[in-house]
Amino acid sequence: MKKRTIFTLIAAGLIGSLSLTQADTHDEARKLRDQGDILPLETILENAAKDYPGKVIEVELESEYGGHQYELEVLDKDGKVWELKYDARSGELLKKELED
Amino acid sequence: MNSLKLRLGTGILLSISVIFILLWLAGSYSIRVLIEEQMSTRLTHDSESLLSRLQFIDAAQIRIDSADIDSIYHQAFSGHYFVIRSGTSIIRSRSLWDQDLQLPSPLAAGSRQLRLIGPQQQTLLVVQHVYQKQGKPIDILVAEDLSSIEKQIKHFRNWFGLVALVVLLLLVLVQVFIVRISLIPLQRTRQQIAELEAGQRTQLDSHVPTELQPLVGEVNHLLSRIGQRLQRSRNAVGDLAHALKKPLTVLTQLSQDDRLRQNGDIKEQLDYHTSEIKRSIDHVLKRARLAGEGPAIAQFSLQRDLPPLLDTLRSMYPDKVIVPTLTLHDHDLVPFDREDMMELLGNILDNACKWAQHQVNLSLDINTALQIVVEDDGPGIGSEDLNRLTARGTRLDENIQGHGLGLSIVRDIIQQYAGNISFTNVHEYNNGLCVEISLPLKQADGPSA
Structure with a gap:
């Protein structure tokens, strides 16, 4: 229960800015996956868990440069948050960096 | 299986094992029921809070303001999901991301609880409710991942199993100890029987546990009976020998009678047989004397x-x-x-x-x-x-x-x-x-x- 309240607090800030676009992102993601344009999130997460074990605290689907990218935020066991960017079609890791 | 220790040991081991297994099953079951009940209550609350935030855009379209929803329903594959259906309009929680639940057919009325497989093979506890809002039926499914609970139950089971095993081992040790202590009187009695045979004692010690008392009493009774009987038969033989002595003396004197002299062969026979009887009597008396007073069995x-x-x-x-x-x-x-x-x-x-x-x-x-x-x-x-x-x-x-x-x-x-x-x-x-x-x-x- 405690966890959930903490999450609510964190999320309040996070979601506040995104709420307008978010409502449709996941429906979009499903449509793209059904069309075969992007890989299922499960596959992306599986790969990410292999390379960067930790807890996935945020997932976003972005569209830049005419393609789709999955941007993950992973909390590792040292408490550091990693930002990982995968090509949503090929599953290739595009970028990783420690979030400030 | 002719050892008392083994019999008692197996008995206690079996009965305690059965008790532990029953406790184990009952414990896991109660924990699961308790947790699921609590979870289902929480899911119902979430379901109702979703209903209160639900709006109709037009006659057929529903929408929900995602800002009002708990963030756990936003995080992809978080283990908390919902699906809202009203007519052809469907809202899925963001946490479901690109996955669909295998939706059961909408309920006509009321609610039910079921299990589904969710994203990443999560086992979901699902609560399905059907409500009426603005005269339209609204079917809401709220789900939560059971994996963490399964993990907890498994954890409990392992711990309980370990503790039960240790307790079982301790109980068996204690039981072996108790049995060994309880059997000490039996060993003492066995030792005494050996002493009995060696003639170092005539009776068994009767200060023994109640369970052993009939046996010891019986043996003691038998011993005294044997002793008495031996004494009696010794006495009887002695008495008989003594009793025969007097008539024998008379017979010996009779054989010296003049009237017998004329019948030499009869006298000879009489002499021979009386002397034989005398010899037998002497032997018996001597034997009794030599045997002395001793224990019957030694x-x-x-x-x-x-x-x-x-x-x-x-x-x-x-x-x-x-x-x-x-x-x-x-x-x-x-x-x-x-x-x-x-x-x-x-x-x-x-x-x-x-x-x-x-x-x-x-x-x-x-x-x-x-x-x-x-x-x-x-x-x-x-x-x-x-x-x-x-x-x-x-x-x-x-x-x-x-x-x-x-x-x-x-x-x-x-x-x-x-x-x-x-x-x-x-x-x-x-x-x-x-x-x-x-x-x-x-x-x-x-x-x-």
């Missing part, structure tokens, strides 16, 4: 039983010297029945004393067998009779005076203990008789009758 103790026997013989033959030579090698008890040995030694020594002029030598030697050698300085026996005496199965009672009844009993005893006897003449002692007896120690564990 092994022969050289230190306890030999001196009184020699004393008795010395008092019976005050003018003869008995010289014992003992090579015992620390032996005291020999595995032969006390009564048998008293009878055997008594008979042989009595015979020797009877025929000796001055001295009787007794030598006892123990190695693998008990070797008894008795020599007298009497007249000895003719070589023809010697051979017949030594030959197996020959009874010389009738032929050799004084070696009669006693010898046949001696033979029986020796045969019983698988021993042997031989007779020779001792030249140093004026042709006296030498009797050698050998009784093997090993075979004497259980005398073969």
